Amino acid sequence: MNRWPRVGDTGMDPVTDLLFIAPRARAIVSPAGRWRTRALAFGLIFALPALVLGLRVSVGPAQAQARAADEAAARELAAIVGLIDAGRFNDARARIDAAAQQPGIDARERAALEFQRERMRRIRLDFTLDRAQAEQKVRAQIPDLTREEFDAWDRQGLLEAMTIDGDTRYFKRAPSNLFRLSAQALARRRADAKPLSAGPMETLNAHQREVRDAALERGYGAPRRVRIAQSLTVAADAVPAGKTVRAWLPYPRELPRQQEAIRFLASAPAAHRLAPASALQRTVYLEQIAQAGKPTRFEVGYELTVYGQYRAIDPDKVVPAPDNAQTRPHLGERAPHLVFTPALREFSRKAVGAETNPYRIAQKLYAAVDAIPWAGAREYSTISNISDYALRAGHADCGQQTLLLMALLRLNGIPARWQSGWVFGDDGYTNMHDWAWMYLAPYGWLPVDVTTGRFDSPDPQLAGFYLGGFDAYRVAYNDDYGRDFVPAKRFDRSETVDSQRGEVEWEGGNLYFDQWDYDYKAQVLTTKQ
Structure with missing residues (x-):
């Protein structure tokens, strides 16, 4: 209840x-x-x-x-x-x-x-650039940039900035984000510039087809076995010598038919504490004593098997979700990031129109949020209402898009819940990623990855693969956002929503991202391994 x-x-x-x-x-x-x-x-x-x-x-x-x-x-x-x-x-x-x-x-x-x-x-720490510095970074990509061009893009809100006590400061990723937000700027970019990065599952490929074909009968399939090695390294002398440094690194939990057969390999230091599988943001907890002049490093390694997900949906069979213990916690508002503001209600009204079928409503909302372009994000802890930010900023990253879609789905009576972790590839690619699950009766919980979005394919199942399906190249660490760690953290977290990079503190307080670094490696294993 x-x-x-x-x-x-x-x-x-x-x-x-x-x-x-x-x-x-x-x-x-x-x-x-x-x-x-x-x-x-x-x-x-x-x-x-x-x-x-x-x-x-x-x-x-x-x-x-x-x-x-x-x-x-x-x-x-x-x-x-x-x-x-x-x-x-x-x-x-x-x-x-x-x-x-x-x-x-x-x-x-x-x-x-x-x-x-x-x-x-x-x-x-996020808004570090003055105008001259921001313009200089754009000019590095567009050597013949004019002041008028920069001003025009600035007026259009394509260069994220914040005026702080009268001083306009630009987001440190605004210059690189510009080329994701403006086709004109991208066309003006120097020919030898490094291509904009994209993950291997952001384009339609054989793996999504493999998942669809394997999962049609039972909803999951095409598994991948993966070995993960993650580390967190605190800068030398960030903590006084002799003091205990406490660290939490993400650790997956068993999710039937999604990720299974988790095998712990090792940690450094060897003494560790695994949070219970019931922890919605599960971690492995580690401690070390800081040494003068030396970085403090924490490591964990494990293996697991991940399954792709896919369900073919017949819209005419979809009915409103039941009100029960499975759905009730995932309906309604959860401030500060899931709030039904007037702006959210208006956005929903325009996107949904007169539609009443829950699946078709979800399709419309998915398309509306997918139309918001992706851009590198500010730290979530700096944003007071992330779904509202995604609605107003003109761009959003995966977690911001996901929270916006969750708010819209819940507003329309469709249960929605958070999931996030890391994605990986066969070639060593890794990246943090956030997505959601929605509940459609009679099908139950279905994955939703609005950031990957809809593919251009004549096959409707593949075109809409990520509305009701996802690939096997992702490890989930979080089945909700902003939940307590086990053991509990004494001080407020660096990442207040997600748990992907890790967290670290000592008796003097939290250690923020400018005081430590992290690394995440994924190796896809063959059947013989």
């Missing part, structure tokens, strides 16, 4: 826009998924019985005073988030300082405020 969250519970279900806190106040969730105000708990405790049973609720003066304080704290945190999103960092910093001095503030509320301070730092 669906359960309501307790304070600090990260396993919450999607009733998430603080209906019981302040009118239309933004739902603020900590990066690890924790609610950072007590107000939701008060609202659920005191308002839910009245909503469900129609009872009148009365509270004493002390409770009313506490509730009012919580509502004020929620409004203040929402205001700070809004200031940061608007680039008003000085104002946000002043509000954080003032709020932190308020009497009665608890540890969770203080942590939420401090994370907003950290979020500003992370944004600055």
Whole structure:
């Protein structure tokens, strides 16, 4: 049965826009998924019985005073988030300082405020270029670039930028993203420039046909056995000598008929702790003592078998999803990244029109999100609402597209859930990737990879392969986003949504991406191996 969250519970279900806190106040969730105000708990405790049973609720003066304080704290945190999103960092910093001095503030509320301070730092690490630097990087690809061209692309929003306290800063990947977002810029690119990269499964090939043919009868097939080696290396002296460095590396869990026969090979250091298979973001936990002048390296290796997925869907057989324990947690909102904003509702209305068949609705939403061009992304922890960002930015990466599609599917009554991990190829190619699953009755859960999108093929099953299917060249590590690790992380994560690169901390705090590096290798094994 669906359960309501307790304070600090990260396993919450999607009733998430603080209906019981302040009118239309933004739902603020900590990066690890924790609610950072007590107000939701008060609202659920005191308002839910009245909503469900129609009872009148009365509270004493002390409770009313506490509730009012919580509502004020929620409004203040929402205001700070809004200031940061608007680039008003000085104002946000002043509000954080003032709020932190308020009497009665608890540890969770203080942590939420401090994370907003950290979020500003992370944004600055992403938006590192001034105009001259951004223009110089574009000119390296277009030697005869004119100022007028750069200005035109800038006005069109093709060069992601943020004005921070009056100073316009460009996203460090904006110059390279330009050539994915503008056909004109791509045509102007120097002839000897390195081709834009693409994964082996981003074009229709023999493997998708193999999966389709093998899976038609039972929904899965064409397996691949793969050996994974992943490492995380903390920079020398990032942690004082003698202090314990704690690391979490992603580790897959058994998913029947998707990934099976997982075999742990080794870790460095050898002592390790595997999270239980029930952990939705499963990890292997490792510790080491930092040594002066030396990097601290963590490694893990394992093998598993991955199966491709495919189901042929007859739209006329599809009916609305049942309301049960399997579907209920994956419907509705889950702030801050799955919120049914007015803009999302309008986008859905235009995409869906008068369609009522769930599968055809999914096809329309898939096509609408697929039309948003892919571009390299900011760190997710810097974005206050990822699905809304994907809707407005004019571009999105795989996780941003996936969260947008999930929000749209849920808005239309189609259960949708997150999955993510790494993709790989026969030639050593690897990359992080995010996708989703949707529930269509009577077929059940079906994979959806909107970033790979629709292929240009006369065969409708292959053209729409990734709406109801996927390849066997992917390892899933996350069956939801923003969930707690086992053992729990003490400090907020570097990646607050996904878990692909790993996480690391010490007693002094979290170590962000600028303090460590990672590596991921995948070797496809032959049957003899």
